[in-house]
Amino acid sequence: MIAITGATGFLGSHLVSACASRKIAVRCLIRPRSPRADRLHASRAVTVETDFNDEASLAAALAGCDTVIHALGLINGTDEALRKANVECTRNVVAAARKAGVARFLFISSVAAIRRHGAYGESKFGAEEEVRKSGIAHLMLRPAFIYGPRDENNTGLLIRTLKRWPLIPLLGGGGFKLQPVYVGDVVDLILKSLEAPFDGRIYNVAGPRQVALKEMLELLGQSLGLKRVFVPIPLRPVQALVRIYLSVFKNTRLPAKQILELNKHEAFDISGTERDLGFRPMDFREGAKLCAAS
Numbered sequence: 001m002i003a004i005t006g007a008t009g010f011l012g013s014h015l016v017s018a019c020a021s022r023k024i025a026v027r028c029l030i031r032p033r034s035p036r037a038d039r040l041h042a043s044r045a046v047t048v049e050t051d052f053n054d055e056a057s058l059a060a061a062l063a064g065c066d067t068v069i070h071a072l073g074l075i076n077g078t079d080e081a082l083r084k085a086n087v088e089c090t091r092n093v094v095a096a097a098r099k100a101g102v103a104r105f106l107f108i109s110s111v112a113a114i115r116r117h118g119a120y121g122e123s124k125f126g127a128e129e130e131v132r133k134s135g136i137a138h139l140m141l142r143p144a145f146i147y148g149p150r151d152e153n154n155t156g157l158l159i160r161t162l163k164r165w166p167l168i169p170l171l172g173g174g175g176f177k178l179q180p181v182y183v184g185d186v187v188d189l190i191l192k193s194l195e196a197p198f199d200g201r202i203y204n205v206a207g208p209r210q211v212a213l214k215e216m217l218e219l220l221g222q223s224l225g226l227k228r229v230f231v232p233i234p235l236r237p238v239q240a241l242v243r244i245y246l247s248v249f250k251n252t253r254l255p256a257k258q259i260l261e262l263n264k265h266e267a268f269d270i271s272g273t274e275r276d277l278g279f280r281p282m283d284f285r286e287g288a289k290l291c292a293a294s
């Protein structure tokens, strides 16, 4: 039996549907009164409500499971909220997994843990440390920007913007590059990695190439049949204002720190993932059509 945390989320709910269609038995560990529990109804998944702050409650929920896929995570929030959700919940799930005799632990980390950019990157790295020192056989996947149907934050936000505004201002002309990976490809990889040895390896999970934000908007717009005008906004003056803002409001929830990093175009090496796990992610050109059709 495979236990899945974060099952009510964007990635987790796709994973649960894929398991249901492949008849893989899973148990979804969800928090009480999860606002998105209804996402799991269609796949008729077995759900267990548990307290992620309580090791005993988690160990009881994990009884009889041989594998945990830990996809629970918080992406945006205050430093404290990120630490609690990403580091503390992971620590508790790992400790409970040991207590329940779970043999294998698959952790969904993030490419943000590589350079530990910002509080999110720090918290995902901290969570990885909890898994590394657990003594449980483990694997870690580090996804980049995941997109696809039911995504509210990434392409979901881009699609809402395209639908609403005929004129779209783009910081730095939208030259900022991402390496988007389709959610279905991430799910397939998670399921493939269950057949790999759990030898502590870490794999980057990103699309086949970097795509500038402007090209992403153009491809999504084409797929939606929308023609939009993009208005470039110079990046440097905005970054100067953000620096002043951050010197006053140190614990802001606004993505101010990300704006300071907009001109850092890091490419992620996925050759190890391709070689060891047969990862073959689709290009955003194809993925954009699937997003628009959903």
Ligand SMILES: NC(=O)c1ccc[n+]([C@@H]2O[C@H](COP(=O)([O-])OP(=O)(O)OC[C@H]3O[C@@H](n4cnc5c(N)ncnc54)[C@H](OP(=O)(O)O)[C@@H]3O)[C@@H](O)[C@H]2O)c1
Binding pocket: 005, 006, 007, 008, 009, 010, 011, 012, 031, 033, 034, 035, 036, 037, 052, 070, 071, 072, 073, 074, 075, 084, 085, 089, 108, 109, 110, 111, 142, 143, 144, 145, 146, 147, 154
């Ligand atoms: N989306 C991306 O582009 C991306 C990229 C790289 C890595 N990741 C990682 O992939 C994982 C899944 O991301 P996602 O996009 O699916 O995120 P999501 O849609 O926001 O889902 C997050 C999941 O974690 C649960 N969760 C969050 N904070 C919690 C807490 N304090 N206690 C208990 N449960 C909590 C949520 O439960 P509720 O539904 O009850 O809120 C939900 O099931 C995360 O670990 C994230 O760091 C995502």
